[in-house]
Amino acid sequence: MSSIRFERISRTFRVGGQLVPALADIDLHVDEREFVAIVGPSGCGKTTLLRMAAGLDHPTSGRVLVGGRPVTGPGPDRAVVFQQFALFPWKTIRDNIGFGLKCTGVSRAQREPIVERYLKVMGLDGHGDAYPHQLSGGMQQRVALARSYALEPEVLLMDEPFGALDAQTRIDMQEELIRLSRVHPRTVLFITHSVDEAVYLADRVVAMDRRPGRVREIMDIAQIRRSEKWGELPVEEVMDLESFNHLRTRIWRLLRRGDGEASGHGVVDNPPLRTQPAQKTKLRRAQ
Amino acid sequence: MALATQHPGLRWLPYSLAGAAIFLAVWSLLPQAGIVPSALLPSPMAVGKTFFELTQEPFAGYTIQQHLLSSFIRFASGFGLAAAIGVPLGLLMGWYRWLDRAVAPIFETIRFIAPIAWLPFAVLWFGTGIGGPILIIFSGAFPACLINAYRGARLTQGFLIEAAETLGAKPRHIITEVVMPSALPSIVAGLRIGAGVGWQSLIGAELIVVSSGVGYLMVQGQGNLATEKVMAGMVAIGCVGVLIDVALRAAERHFRRFEQA
Ligand SMILES: Nc1ncnc2c1ncn2[C@@H]1O[C@H](COP(=O)(O)OP(=O)(O)O)[C@@H](O)[C@H]1O
Ligand SMILES: [Mg+2]
Numbered sequence: 156m157s158s159i160r161f162e163r164i165s166r167t168f169r170v171g172g173q174l175v176p177a178l179a180d181i182d183l184h185v186d187e188r189e190f191v192a193i194v195g196p197s198g199c200g201k202t203t204l205l206r207m208a209a210g211l212d213h214p215t216s217g218r219v220l221v222g223g224r225p226v227t228g229p230g231p232d233r234a235v236v237f238q239q240f241a242l243f244p245w246k247t248i249r250d251n252i253g254f255g256l257k258c259t260g261v262s263r264a265q266r267e268p269i270v271e272r273y274l275k276v277m278g279l280d281g282h283g284d285a286y287p288h289q290l291s292g293g294m295q296q297r298v299a300l301a302r303s304y305a306l307e308p309e310v311l312l313m314d315e316p317f318g319a320l321d322a323q324t325r326i327d328m329q330e331e332l333i334r335l336s337r338v339h340p341r342t343v344l345f346i347t348h349s350v351d352e353a354v355y356l357a358d359r360v361v362a363m364d365r366r367p368g369r370v371r372e373i374m375d376i377a378q379i380r381r382s383e384k385w386g387e388l389p390v391e392e393v394m395d396l397e398s399f400n401h402l403r404t405r406i407w408r409l410l411r412r413g414d415g416e417a418s419g420h421g422v423v424d425n426p427p428l429r430t431q432p433a434q435k436t437k438l439r440r441a442q
Numbered sequence: 443m444a445l446a447t448q449h450p451g452l453r454w455l456p457y458s459l460a461g462a463a464i465f466l467a468v469w470s471l472l473p474q475a476g477i478v479p480s481a482l483l484p485s486p487m488a489v490g491k492t493f494f495e496l497t498q499e500p501f502a503g504y505t506i507q508q509h510l511l512s513s514f515i516r517f518a519s520g521f522g523l524a525a526a527i528g529v530p531l532g533l534l535m536g537w538y539r540w541l542d543r544a545v546a547p548i549f550e551t552i553r554f555i556a557p558i559a560w561l562p563f564a565v566l567w568f569g570t571g572i573g574g575p576i577l578i579i580f581s582g583a584f585p586a587c588l589i590n591a592y593r594g595a596r597l598t599q600g601f602l603i604e605a606a607e608t609l610g611a612k613p614r615h616i617i618t619e620v621v622m623p624s625a626l627p628s629i630v631a632g633l634r635i636g637a638g639v640g641w642q643s644l645i646g647a648e649l650i651v652v653s654s655g656v657g658y659l660m661v662q663g664q665g666n667l668a669t670e671k672v673m674a675g676m677v678a679i680g681c682v683g684v685l686i687d688v689a690l691r692a693a694e695r696h697f698r699r700f701e702q703a
Binding site: 209210211228229230231233234235237239241243245246254255257258259302303306 | 601602604605606607608609610611612615619620623624626
C-alpha cells in the first residue's frame with residue numbers, strides 16, 4: 156500500500172501578520188505505482204503540496220494519507236528528491252548514497268553492495284570516493300536519485316528534480332527515470348515547470364492554478380502512453396508523435412488561460428530564501 | 443621573480459622581512475642611543491643571548507624548555523576541557539531550544555568575567571596545584587568554543603536537515619552527521635580564538651599561582667631585575683602562541699575545503 160491521497164487540503168501561510176492562502180481545497184490522489192506530474196505557474200503551491208506528502212509541512216485543514224495512514228512527519232518510506240540536490244557536501248558520494256541506509260540501521264557490510272549497485276545503476280562508477288562539489292550538476296542529481304533509490308522507497312516525491320540541469324542532461328535524466336520506473340514501478344509525485352517533461356513521464360498530468368493554488372484539470376494519458384509504447388522510445392521520437400504534441404498543446408492552453416489574471420507578478424519559483432524560515436523552525440523543534 | 447610567481451605567498455615575504463628588520467632596528471637603537479636605559483629595555487641581542495642561556499642553564503628551577511613544557515601541559519589540559527565541554531554543549535544548544543533557554547542567561551553573564559578574575563578562587567580552591575591554572579585557561583577558552591559551535595549549528599542549512607529527515611535520520615544522526623560537520627569550520631574558528639585567549643590567560647595565571655612555567659620564570663626574572671629574562675619569556679610566549687595558531691589555522695583550512703565559492 157503506497158498510494159498518496161490529499162483530502163480537501165488547504166494551506167494558509169502567515170506572512171508579516173497577513174494570511175496568505177497558498178492552497179485551497181485540493182483533492183488529489185496518486186494511486187499505487189502511478190506516476191503523476193504536477194504543472195502550474197510559479198507560486199501555485201506545487202512545492203507546498205509535495206512537502207505535505209513528505210511530512211515537511213502540514214495542511215491548515217484537510218489531511219494527507221500515504222498508504223492509507225495520515226502523514227505526521229518525514230520518513231524513509233517517502234523519498235524526496237530536491238531541486239537543489241541537497242547532497243551532504245562533507246560526505247563522499249558513497250557515504251551520501253549510503254546515508255539513509257545507515258540511519259535506518261543497515262550494517263556497513265550490508266550497505267556496501269547496495270551502494271555499489273546504485274553507483275553502477277546511475278553511471279557513477281569510479282566516483283564513489285569523490286565529493287559532491289567535484290561532480291557536474293547532472294551527476295550530483297544522479298547521486299541524489301541514487302540516495303533515494305537505495306532505501307527502496309515505495310513513494311518518490313520529486314520537486315523539479317531536473318530544473319537545474321542543462322537541456323541535454325535533463326533529457327538523459329528523463330530517459331533514466333523512465334528506465335528505472337520500468338524496472339521497478341513506484342508511486343511517483345513529480346513536480347515540473349516543463350509541460351514536455353510532464354507529458355513524457357507521467358500517467359496523469361495535473362494542471363494547477365494559483366492564488367490560491369487549486370487543481371484546474373487532470374489529464375489521464377496512461378492509456379496513450381501504453382498503447383503507443385512511449386516508454387520504449389527515445390525522448391525525441393515521443394516528442395515527434397502527434398498524440399504527444401496534441402497533449403502538450405492542450406496543457407499549454409490550459410495554463411495560459413488560467414494564468415491570465417495572475418501573470419506578470421514575477422513570482423520566483425523556489426526562491427532560495429524560502430529555506431531560511433524553514434531552517435529556523437527546523438532547528439527549534441525539540442522544545 | 444619566477445619563485446614569487448610559483449609561490450604567491452612569497453611575493454610578500456620581502457615586506458614581512460623588512461617590517462621585522464625595522465622593528466628590531468628601532469628596538470636596538472632605543473637603548474643603544476641612550477634614549478631608554480638598557481636596564482629598562484634590553485636590546486634584542488641581549489634578549490637573544492639570554493634566551494640561549496636559559497635553554498642551557500636552569501633558571502627558577504628549570505630550563506626555559508621545561509618551563510614551556512609545563513605551561514603547555516596546563517594549557518592543553520584547560521583548553522582540552524573547554525573544547526570537550528564547550529563544543530558539544532554549543533551544538534546541543536543550537537539544536538535543543540530548551541537547553542539554549544536554560545543555559546544562555548547564565549552563560550551570557552559569566553562570559554563577561556575576565557579569566558583572571560577567577561584567580562582568587564583558583565588559589566582558594568586549588569592552592570598551587572594544577573587545578574588553578576586549568577580553571578583560568580578554561581574560563582578563557584570556553585566562551586569562544588561554545589559560542590562558535592552554537593552559531594555554526596544554528597547556521598546549518600535547513601534543506602540539508604530536511605533531506606536527512608526524509609532519509610530516516612533521527613536527532614542523533616542529524617546532530618552528529620549533519621549539524622556537526624556543517625558547523626565544523628565555525629567550531630575550528632572558535633577553537634582558534636579560544637586557544638589564543640586561553641594561552642594569554644595562562645601566562646596571567648602563572649604570574650601568580652605556580653612554581654614553574656614561563657609566567658613563573660618571568661616573575662622570578664622581574665624579582666632579580668633581570669629584564670632580559672622577562673623579555674626572553676615574552677618571546678617564548680609569543681612564539682608558542684604563533685605555533686598554536688598556525689596549527690589550528692591549518693586545521694581550519696582543512697575543514698573549509700568543502701565550502702564552495
Ligand atoms: N514557508 C513559507 N512562508 C510563507 N509563504 C510561503 C512559504 N512557503 C510557500 N509560501 C507561499 O506559498 C505559495 C506557494 O509556494 P510554493 O509551494 O513554493 O509554490 P510553487 O512550488 O508552485 O512555486 C507562494 O505564494 C509562496 O510565496
Ligand atoms: Mg516549487
